[in-house]
Amino acid sequence: MHITVIGGGLVGVTTAWYLLDGGHSVTLVDRAEELASEASHANGAMLHASHAEPWNTPRAIGQFLRWIGREDSPLLLRPREIPRLAGWGLGFLRYSRARHHARNTAVNARLAVYSLALMRELEQQVAIDYTQRHQGILKIFRSAEELETARADSALMATAAGVRHEALGPEQVVEREPALAGIESDLSGGFYYPDDASGDARLFCQRLGTLAAERGLDLRLGESVRQLNRHDGRIRSIETDTGTIEADVFVLATGAEAPHLASQAGVRLPIRPVKGYSATLPVAGLAGAPRLPIIDDGRKVVITRLGDQLRIAGTAEFAGYDKSVRPNRVETVLRQGLANFPALAAEVDTATADRWACLRPMTMDGPPILGESGIPGLYLNTGAGHLGWTFAAGAGRLVADMISGQVPAIDTTGLTLDRYG
Ligand SMILES: Cc1cc2nc3c(=O)[nH]c(=O)nc-3n(C[C@H](O)[C@H](O)[C@H](O)COP(=O)(O)OP(=O)(O)OC[C@H]3O[C@@H](n4cnc5c(N)ncnc54)[C@H](O)[C@@H]3O)c2cc1C
Incomplete structure (x- = not known):
């Protein structure tokens, strides 16, 4: 078959990769001049099955309201976003009930574990350097209450999907990551997840795209898709700003923007953009910089070493499709991240940080939306929210298998559009 993937972020590129494995002729079109120019550009760099909980936890809703x-x-x-969030927001609240949240955590964890196994498999198959490290991830906690919630979530993910974890006291946290020594007395404890990994998503996406092009992928960059054309009930072609592309199947992988093109085909996607920020600092030779990727649960920031750089990322901002980097928001992320490493904070020059912001494609219940759209000829791979790097390989492979008529390797219940009824 000839298949066109719309969107060249992590999700579009991995889908194209696995479609090539299936023997298809594949085109990938993206409006930007390079792959990974949006959410996949400078994210938190964590491949974390351990972080599979949707954000609308039963406990978090009260916190969210206090933070408005x-x-x-x-x-x-x-506040101006509240009317636009109406339907999605009610769904977000509804799915925060404990039983929905537990089910969706298990769905996400299953996909994440599958995805991380595929990443290891991929690294065996092709030489791809994306500053990856398979050394696990550390989650740290100040509040005893948050530590207990994480204990329950970790037990759930272990049972549902085999996510391994190790509970640590403050002293053991510092043994694992000595750069945290300055805040040991503030910590209630932590968890170490040995199977998690980290790496630069942009490098991965661009390098896998190059390898895919060498395998025959028709890569059309700098071309924006304007219109999905439907004939006799089926999507048979798309209009871009430079022409028409025909194909047997189209895969919509346009991240946070997916609802726009989907709505042209009459498909409503319960996805909203949620802005996040990152700052990337050069830390070569700085003794106080951490080596292990760290999730600071209370402050909602992640800190990841990428070679000679340190990436600090976090925050969620409902601000529509505005991607601007607001100085006060990114400074908060930077400050919160560095507060964990007083020695590093004293020696690093924050003026040299690369500041960035982009939009996570967030579904109202948490898991992404994969597979058939209900309109013949149109498949979906979007809505990965805060987990799109973790899910990319697994989601790409599942959608490619569905298109090829192969039985997916994991149960896809809870991952397809029909779950919304
Ligand atoms: C601050 C931050 C930190 C994060 N940290 C992590 C993390 O540590 N771990 C993790 O697992 N996930 C993380 N994520 C989430 C992850 O980055 C995203 O879920 C993932 O990048 C989404 O990938 P995507 O391919 O769906 O979307 P994108 O990367 O946004 O790709 C969509 C592509 O579609 C293209 N496009 C859109 N419209 C059109 C059109 N009309 N025509 C042609 N092309 C179009 C865009 O140019 C873009 O290239 C983070 C996100 C943010 C913002």
């Missing part, structure tokens, strides 16, 4: 309009909070809901 507060510029320095980990989650910022701009």
